[in-house]
Amino acid sequence: SAVISQKPSRDICQRGTSLTIQCQVDSQVTMMFWYRQQPGQSLTLIATANQGSEATYESGFVIDKFPISRPNLTFSTLTVSNMSPEDSSIYLCSVLLTGAKGYTFGSGTRLTVV
Amino acid sequence: AQKVTQAQTEISVVEKEDVTLDCVYETRDTTYYLFWYKQPPSGELVFLIRRNSFDEQNEISGRYSWNFQKSTSSFNFTITASQVVDSAVYFCALNTGTASKLTFGTGTRLQVTL
16 A cells, blocks of 8 residues: 555646645654656755644745645645646655655646646 | 755666766755655656765665765766666755755656667
């Protein structure tokens, strides 16, 4: 079974709408990270989600555009709001599992905005 | 600020050739961690290795080896006797604390042909 389950795996959305991406982890983790990977590009951190507190956003990313929820230690959602074609990317969640040396990534959500 | 540079955008080799992927990093922290990830065409990120700043010992894992040199701020990755299945984008990444965000390089696309 997958350690991180990310849904949806892909979606095609109309501009102006919103999409919520879910990330479910098999075990409890303190921090969850949301990254964006634009076509052919590297990964850029959007925000760090801590349970019980507001997410911490990186420069260039704002809560109104990318609201994040973290209701418990195994789950988080990222919403991409009021989408435009420039939001077409792969969105990935990531965690550092207890005892792991490397960060584990979800399989990603491939978003296309038309 | 942290920075990871992968100067090689794309490399093409013929199967069984050896290939080295370069990674140069910048950080002011004395404690940091370096990572390599593989992203095959399917899109998932596969963790390959983590190295901390106090351990300059080179590491070998099968056909993979890593050369960490603090003097040149480099963490290079060599694949010996490359195979077609090695075709992927390889990312070098850096963080400076336990369970903190990763700063990724721009990635190197490796194409291995028969």
